[in-house]
Amino acid sequence: MGIQEVPAAKMKKRRTLLWSEARDGYLFILPWVFGFIIFTAGPMLASLYISFTRWEIVTPSVWVGGAQYVKLFNDDRFWLSLYNTSYYVFVGVPLHLFFALLAALAVNMNLRGIHLFRTAYYVPSLTPVVANSILWVWIFHPEWGLANAFLQWIGLEGLYWLQDPRLAKPALIVMSFWSIGGQMVILLAGLKGIPMELYEAAAIDGANWWSRFWRVTLPLLTPALFFNLIIAIIGAFQVFTQAYIMTEGGPNYSTLFYLLYLFRAAFENFRMGYASAMAWVLFIIVLTFTALQFMLSDRWVFYEGDVRR
Amino acid sequence: MKGNSSDILSRRSFLRLSSLGIGATALAACMPVAAPAGGDSGGDAGMAEPTSVSFLTQGGGEISFLRYEPLIEDFQAANPGITIDPIWEPGGAIEIQTKLLTLIAAGDAPDSYWAHSYTNSGQAVRNIQLDVNPFIDADADISGDDFLLAAYKDFQYEGRQIGFPRETTSTVIIYNAELFDAAGAARPSADWTWGDFMESAAAMTQGEGSERVFGTADWHRNRNTWIKMWQKGGDVLSEDRTKFTMNQEPGLSQVVEIQDWHQDGGIHVPATVTEAGGFSTGDLFTTGRIGMFPQFSVFSNVMSSEFEWDIAHFPVDEGDTRTTRVASAGHSLYGGTENPDEAWQWMKFLGGENAFRHWVEATGLNVPSLKVVAESLLETMADVLPPSAQIMLDAFEYGRPEPVAGDWIGVHREVQPALNSIYGIEKADAQATLDAIASRVEELAVYVPGV
Numbered sequence: 001m002g003i004q005e006v007p008a009a010k011m012k013k014r015r016t017l018l019w020s021e022a023r024d025g026y027l028f029i030l031p032w033v034f035g036f037i038i039f040t041a042g043p044m045l046a047s048l049y050i051s052f053t054r055w056e057i058v059t060p061s062v063w064v065g066g067a068q069y070v071k072l073f074n075d076d077r078f079w080l081s082l083y084n085t086s087y088y089v090f091v092g093v094p095l096h097l098f099f100a101l102l103a104a105l106a107v108n109m110n111l112r113g114i115h116l117f118r119t120a121y122y123v124p125s126l127t128p129v130v131a132n133s134i135l136w137v138w139i140f141h142p143e144w145g146l147a148n149a150f151l152q153w154i155g156l157e158g159l160y161w162l163q164d165p166r167l168a169k170p171a172l173i174v175m176s177f178w179s180i181g182g183q184m185v186i187l188l189a190g191l192k193g194i195p196m197e198l199y200e201a202a203a204i205d206g207a208n209w210w211s212r213f214w215r216v217t218l219p220l221l222t223p224a225l226f227f228n229l230i231i232a233i234i235g236a237f238q239v240f241t242q243a244y245i246m247t248e249g250g251p252n253y254s255t256l257f258y259l260l261y262l263f264r265a266a267f268e269n270f271r272m273g274y275a276s277a278m279a280w281v282l283f284i285i286v287l288t289f290t291a292l293q294f295m296l297s298d299r300w301v302f303y304e305g306d307v308r309r
Numbered sequence: 310m311k312g313n314s315s316d317i318l319s320r321r322s323f324l325r326l327s328s329l330g331i332g333a334t335a336l337a338a339c340m341p342v343a344a345p346a347g348g349d350s351g352g353d354a355g356m357a358e359p360t361s362v363s364f365l366t367q368g369g370g371e372i373s374f375l376r377y378e379p380l381i382e383d384f385q386a387a388n389p390g391i392t393i394d395p396i397w398e399p400g401g402a403i404e405i406q407t408k409l410l411t412l413i414a415a416g417d418a419p420d421s422y423w424a425h426s427y428t429n430s431g432q433a434v435r436n437i438q439l440d441v442n443p444f445i446d447a448d449a450d451i452s453g454d455d456f457l458l459a460a461y462k463d464f465q466y467e468g469r470q471i472g473f474p475r476e477t478t479s480t481v482i483i484y485n486a487e488l489f490d491a492a493g494a495a496r497p498s499a500d501w502t503w504g505d506f507m508e509s510a511a512a513m514t515q516g517e518g519s520e521r522v523f524g525t526a527d528w529h530r531n532r533n534t535w536i537k538m539w540q541k542g543g544d545v546l547s548e549d550r551t552k553f554t555m556n557q558e559p560g561l562s563q564v565v566e567i568q569d570w571h572q573d574g575g576i577h578v579p580a581t582v583t584e585a586g587g588f589s590t591g592d593l594f595t596t597g598r599i600g601m602f603p604q605f606s607v608f609s610n611v612m613s614s615e616f617e618w619d620i621a622h623f624p625v626d627e628g629d630t631r632t633t634r635v636a637s638a639g640h641s642l643y644g645g646t647e648n649p650d651e652a653w654q655w656m657k658f659l660g661g662e663n664a665f666r667h668w669v670e671a672t673g674l675n676v677p678s679l680k681v682v683a684e685s686l687l688e689t690m691a692d693v694l695p696p697s698a699q700i701m702l703d704a705f706e707y708g709r710p711e712p713v714a715g716d717w718i719g720v721h722r723e724v725q726p727a728l729n730s731i732y733g734i735e736k737a738d739a740q741a742t743l744d745a746i747a748s749r750v751e752e753l754a755v756y757v758p759g760v
Contacts, residue, residue, distance in 0.1 A: 267407040
């Protein structure tokens with residue numbers, strides 16, 4: 001069958017229309033492209049350049065090649081800050097997700113006044129981190145804090161939450177549960193999106209609560225869990241404010257997180273080259289973990305309609 | 310159907326063109342700015358329109374605005390060719406320095422700024438401040454002799470005058486007179502000794518749990534530990550400020566002694582309590598739970614005490630050096646200012662008697678560093694100062710600044726966590742803990758940029 005010739009005039013009109021559509025499209029995305037290049041890509045590339053220099057803001061930058069990276073990898077404090085941050089990420093994020101899931105399951109129940117509970121669980125996540133931090137300094141106070149009052153009420157001895165190097169990181173992780181509301185809402189939306197027919201079918205097949213949760217709820221919630229996991233890991237690697245306000249990196253550097261050390265290198269010690277090198281190492285770590293999660297997601301994330309491999 | 314590629318702006322072409330243009334602009338904007346060039350006088354600026362002098366200072370509250378806004382108005386009225394553009398930044402020394410650095414990095418450095426003795430040396434080694442000695446030498450209206458010497462020295466670095474002090478403090482002992490009397494202890498006198506100090510602290514320490522009264526507090530802070538070390542001949546750094554000496558005698562034994570005060574049942578408020586936040590040493594003092602503690606001469610945190618309180622000199626033993634710590638805040642000019650003459654006029658105005666009188670009357674000032682105002686302080690502020698307020702002024706006669714060197718904030722950042730480990734619940738070995746930070750402190754203290 002031969003291909004029908006398109007008249008030249010019709011072709012020209014179509015090209016004009018396509019050009020017009022393309023132009024409008026590009027104009028619409030232009031502000032974002034501008035913003036991305038000026039406020040994200042530009043500074044990123046500049047910081048990459050700075051990481052190969054010695055630059056102290058007020059002195060001319062001097063090209064030092066990879067010296068900042070060599071110095072970084074020989075700096076005990078760098079490794080300590082990386083360890084502290086990794087601890088916060090790999091202990092804190094799974095627990096955070098677990099409690100967010102528990103909260104989502106709880107507020108998904110059809111109970112009278114459930115909207116009030118949903119709001120109550122969500123509101124703390126709207127509180128600024130600075131305000132949260134000041135509040136939790138009081139809660140963790142060794143003499144007058146609520147946390148120790150509770151422990152003493154149940155017959156246990158009070159703890160030096162933020163003063164004991166062994167407890168400071170776990171204390172900040174406990175504090176992070178205060179703001180599970182954001183993740184809870186996303187998981188709740190995921191729970192609401194699971195078709196009731198699947199539960200009904202499972203019930204007809206004799207599935208108990210646990211089987212329904214394990215075989216229906218959890219698999220269909222994995223996209224939301226995956227999204228939360230990605231966001232939480234990226235956020236946790238950037239933990240800063242709590243340590244900056246509550247512990248100043250102490251006691252004994254046990255909460256010297258990566259970004260706090262980076263901030264001090266840049267704005268207290270003037271070492272912009274060093275701080276930029278740190279920023280790029282963190283970028284590569286976060287990028288690696290994110291890519292790894294996407295690669296592994298095929299094995300545990302199920303999208304409705306997908307065929308399980 | 311696809312259109313003809315020559316007629317349609319392809320996505321690739323669009324992104325290439327826009328990236329090239331915007332990327333070049335962005336990179337140019339993000340590149341490190343050049344070092345301060347030292348600036349010209351600005352010559353004929355002010356002929357056509359007033360020269361703007363930017364001024365970075367503490368903001369964020371009514372008092373901050375009250376501190377400078379009336380002065381800005383007065384200055385502008387007296388100098389129609391100059392306008393002052395304040396940049397208000399909430400926070401203290403570190404926050405102001407952070408803002409200063411970001412402004413310099415953005416190529417928008419302020420001409421003048423509020424400064425603190427903690428951050429002065431770190432900036433001075435990098436030539437951030439303008440040396441105002443040539444201006445002082447050429448100006449008959451103002452002299453270094455006008456200022457309290459210790460405070461003036463806080464703004465000197467290797468022969469350069471890197472600013473003028475505004476307010477200053479000397480560290481003294483604040484004590485609860487009623488607790489002394491109740492414990493049968495003699496109140497601190499001009500010649501009291503460390504033996505007297507220990508005796509009265511032990512006598513006042515009593516009770517358990519949240520009701521416990523402690524003889525003393527706040528020695529865990531590095532600045533207060535240092536004073537005790539200085540009295541005994543020790544220091545943070547060697548005389549040439551290149552070696553860390555806190556881990557050597559006679560400094561080390563002072564750290565060990567203060568550690569003993571922190572032991573269970575000791576005379577000192579556990580460092581963990583005051584470091585925990587929420588409740589300050591001032592809160593504990595005003596509620597009658599602390600007998601005495603060292604503090605720089607700012608008394609706002611203890612003024613609400615409903616009992617008799619006063620201040621005293623530090624105890625001193627025979628053979629000790631009588632000394633204390635002096636620290637100051639003031640104003641500096643940026644080395645790269647394009648308007649050094651106008652900025653100097655502003656700084657000189659802030660160093661004048663009218664400005665100091667305004668601060669004392671409008672907002673209160675710890676100790677004005679201008680002698681003539683400091684000397685009249687005891688009369689003008691009599692209603693809010695303790696009975697022995699003269700002591701805080703006398704302390705300037707024998708007080709000294711911290712041995713600021715290199716990245717002094719960084720040195721603080723190393724020493725304080727080490728002391729927290731020694732005095733806190735870890736009860737870390739003083740020698741080993743201080744040895745562990747020695748090389749880092751030395752690196753920070755002798756740090757020379759660009760080498």
